[in-house]
Amino acid sequence: MSGREYLRTFKLYDIEEVRQHLLIAGDLSGDCAACRALGIDTYKAKSCPECGTPFQYLTSRRLESHAGERFQFARRMHEKRPDLILIDYVDYTKALGHKKARDFFA
Numbered sequence: 001m002s003g004r005e006y007l008r009t010f011k012l013y014d015i016e017e018v019r020q021h022l023l024i025a026g027d028l029s030g031d032c033a034a035c036r037a038l039g040i041d042t043y044k045a046k047s048c049p050e051c052g053t054p055f056q057y058l059t060s061r062r063l064e065s066h067a068g069e070r071f072q073f074a075r076r077m078h079e080k081r082p083d084l085i086l087i088d089y090v091d092y093t094k095a096l097g098h099k100k101a102r103d104f105f106a
């Protein structure tokens with residue numbers, strides 16, 4: 001559709017809530033962020049086959065490692081999984097790091 005482009009947005013999330021429902025897409029399959037199960041079908045899985053958590057969010061390391069293709073890749077992921085909210089991988093890992101640091105010093 002012409003005139004439509006992907007823009008990254010900033011929104012406040014509960015990082016633990018995201019982690020519990022996040023599918024991390026790899027090159028061939030995905031991982032569950034909640035239980036670290038591997039080999040999940042990124043394009044089809046509605047929930048984790050190991051821990052059963054329903055997926056609501058999707059991210060991929062490739063958003064960062066292939067920065068030049070980021071928006072093509074985002075479009076492909078969004079077309080395959082319009083049911084999931086696509087979040088930035090680096091944002092996620094940084095936010096998770098902040099949370100771990102807070103938990104450690106709490």
Ligand SMILES: [Zn+2]
Pocket residue numbers: 032033034035036037048049050051052053
């Ligand atoms: Zn899981």
